Every structure is written in structure tokens, then in C-alpha cells.
Amino acid sequence: VGVPKIRWIYTGLRVRELPRSIRFYAKLGFRIAKRGRMEHGGSWVELAIPHSTHRLELNYYPPGTRFYERISTGTEFDHFGFEVDGIEEWAESLRRRRLPIVADFDGTTHRLVYVRDPDGNWIEFYGSAAPTRGRRRRVA
């Protein structure tokens, strides 16, 4: 028989508000690939980003529907990781566009910048640090 072919297609997050989250992820380069409604009344959006086949699914479960849960903050989700060619420019772009930067570790070889999404999830951007200037560790 053998092992069936299994493809990991997406990571799904629950969001408190779909339009707000779609707008946020659009600023990081995500575009809507598909969207639809669930039988029980929820809505989903599948977001795609260039250079990756993995999709981000945003799910919204309205109050009163079957899978609704009162929103609460937990520790299960840690962060998404994005590798960036040109992390310095990207960090500058995040800052210029006033995306919520929650941490910025500027090391001798790498720079790691974190933003938080509208539901509080952290997103990590990392890349080789520019070699020409002094480094220090910073937390925004």
C-alpha cells in the first residue's frame, strides 16, 4: 500500500476581523488567492505570497455559529518566519509605513525584525545584516 501523498498546503489563523487582517497581510505582500464561506456560517480567505507555495488561511467564525469561540490570547502560536534579501530596506519600509514593530535585534551578522498582526501574532523577518555599520541590540 505505502504512505499516501500528503502535501502541507496552509497554516490557518483565527482572526477577530477579516478585512483588517487582509489589509495588514497585504502590506507584507500577501494577496487573496481564494475565499469562501463555510457551511456553518464562518468565512475564510486564502492568502498567497510570491516565492512560497504555502498559503495563509484566515478564518472568521461569527458569534453564534458552530465553531465560534470567545477570543482569548494563548501561547500556542509563536511566529511566522520570513527570510528577506535586503532586510535593512525592508525594516526601513516597515517603519516608514508605520507597521507595528515589536522587536528589532540588530546583530553583527543578522538582523531580526518582528511585527505583530492585528490579532497579536508575531511575524519575524530575518536576513543578513549590512556589514558596514556598527551594530547594537535594540528592542522597539
Next chain:
Amino acid sequence: VGVPKIRWIYTGLRVRELPRSIRFYAKLGFRIAKRGRMEHGGSWVELAIPHSTHRLELNYYPPGTRFYERISTGTEFDHFGFEVDGIEEWAESLRRRRLPIVADFDGTTHRLVYVRDPDGNWIEFYGSAAPTRGRRRRVA
């Protein structure tokens, strides 16, 4: 200047116990690709699965270290989605190996089976249902 090249590399979860989670995800086909320690005392493991370039990062932050948070259950993370060629055999395999099946929707065209990981996160497996037998909706 243009937009920098951004590659979405991984989804990271916080786990309460690394070995237990590594064993669990191994049963789904994940293998350790890399692992290491963080400067502040945490540990991370990067898991890879065939047919996907996206990685699963499991992070453990011991009590007393900088990024430790008391474990709490929240609603941010929804589920991972895996498309399976041969969902019937895979569902049977999950059942036989006593993986914790939390829901099983057996529709006319598709079957969706959910398992929960050791920290309570849901994992969805979906695929075309076998066309030859009667269907009913089941929840385990």
C-alpha cells in the same frame, strides 16, 4: 529600489515539551531538519515534510528564561491544512495508530479528518472521498 525578495520559510509553534511534539509530528511524516539553542536559553527544532518546502518550527522556552510565558490556551491558531491523496487509507492509519482524532467529516465528495497535537492544536487532513460507499457526517 523595488520590493525585497521575501520568502515565507516557516510557521512556529510554542510547545510545552519538545520530545513529545517531535514524536507526534514524526507520526505525520515530519523529520528533524535542523535544531539549535537560542541565546536566551530556549530550544528550537525545524521539522520538514516531503512534498512541501514550508517548515514547522517547534520552540521551547524554559521557565525562567527571557521569552518564557506561562502556557495558556488561546484562539489565535486555528489549524494546519494537509491535502492527502488517499484520505481513506490515511484516516484508517491515523485510527489504527491511535492518533487523537477530534473530528471526522465524511461528505459526499470530500473527507476531512482532524487530529490534535500534544498542545491542543488541530491538524486538518482533507481529500476526495471514496465514491463507492454511503456517506454520513461523523464527529468522533
